[in-house]
Amino acid sequence: MTRPDQSNIRNEILSALPAEDFALLRPYLQSIDLALKKTLIVPDEPIRHVYFPDQGVASMLALLEGGGSVEVGMIGREGMVGIHVLLGVETVTQECVVQIPGAGWSMEVAAFREAAVQSRSLSASLHRYTMTFLLQVSQTAACKAMHQLDERLARWLLMTHDRTDGDQLPLTHEYLSLMLAVRRSGVTIAAGVLQKAGIIKYASGHITILNREALELSSCECYRTVKDQSDFIRGRFS
Numbered sequence: 265m266t267r268p269d270q271s272n273i274r275n276e277i278l279s280a281l282p283a284e285d286f287a288l289l290r291p292y293l294q295s296i297d298l299a300l301k302k303t304l305i306v307p308d309e310p311i312r313h314v315y316f317p318d319q320g321v322a323s324m325l326a327l328l329e330g331g332g333s334v335e336v337g338m339i340g341r342e343g344m345v346g347i348h349v350l351l352g353v354e355t356v357t358q359e360c361v362v363q364i365p366g367a368g369w370s371m372e373v374a375a376f377r378e379a380a381v382q383s384r385s386l387s388a389s390l391h392r393y394t395m396t397f398l399l400q401v402s403q404t405a406a407c408k409a410m411h412q413l414d415e416r417l418a419r420w421l422l423m424t425h426d427r428t429d430g431d432q433l434p435l436t437h438e439y440l441s442l443m444l445a446v447r448r449s450g451v452t453i454a455a456g457v458l459q460k461a462g463i464i465k466y467a468s469g470h471i472t473i474l475n476r477e478a479l480e481l482s483s484c485e486c487y488r489t490v491k492d493q494s495d496f497i498r499g500r501f502s
Contacts, residue, residue: 268293268369275316275368276342277389285383292375298322298366300434304345305360311353313370314346320366321427323443324401325359333359334408334445337401340427341368343393349373350380350390363439364428396494407486408445414454416444418483421464421471426491431473437466458482 270286273279278286278293298304298320305311307327315322322345324337336358339345345360380387407416420443424433437455441448455471458464463479465472473479480487 268295274318274341277344277393278316278369280389282385285385288379288383289371292371293369294371296368296370298362298368300362300365302362303359304362305356305358307357307359308355310355311346311349311373313372314344314349314376315368315370316344317341317366317368319429320362320368321364321424322360323363325361327357327359333442335443336404337397338423338427342427343397347390347394347397349377350394363443364424364434392497395497399493400490403486403490407484411484411486413444413446413450414457414482415484417451417454418458418479419487420444421473422479422483422487425473425476433471433473434469435471436469
């Protein structure tokens with residue numbers, strides 16, 4: 265069983281811990297493959313593990329009675345999956361699924377809670393992350409209600425780009441339509457606008473970011489609002 269060397273960890277919560285605090289977690293952290301579409305949280309079932317991604321991106325999905333789903337939050341190496349258990353919650357109605365494959369670390373909930381009690385540094389870091397995640401969720405809701413699809417697509421691509429390595433993102437129009445809660449034809453049109461402007465390139469289920477600066481200019485203010493406030497929270501209270 266592979267145990268982590270903190271110097272090689274890319275997850276921002278784990279890598280920032282003082283060595284003595286990381287030592288509390290190290291015996292319980294297990295390496296895990298975050299395969300595409302792997303379910304990390306099952307709705308209405310007890311949360312048994314938390315996950316710290318090193319690579320890859322997971323989505324929190326709100327499930328609808330008609331069988332559809334809408335992304336309400338995105339999680340990458342900046343955070344963790346299962347933050348609910350820090351608040352004493354055992355189950356949630358949402359689902360968490362890996363949308364871009366990668367790897368990371370898992371930990372049983374009981375050991376995680378014990379470590380959070382013992383380590384003030386870990387507890388403080390987790391509370392800061394909870395604040396930034398709630399900020400992201402609330403801004404995402406406002407964005408979906410108020411902004412045009414091409415702006416929302418640009419915001420979503422920027423958030424994904426921040427959490428991945430390189431400029432190529434393995435994303436199909438079909439998957440983007442699920443994440444953005446719109447028809448596939450709408451995503452095709454919005455992506456076409458960005459591609460025509462030379463900002464992205466779409467081919468064979470991959471989107472390549474060609475011009476990051478222009479993509480930021482194409483996004484609504486929601487991307488910058490969340491990023492700036494999240495950076496402030498991490499910097500101000502760390």
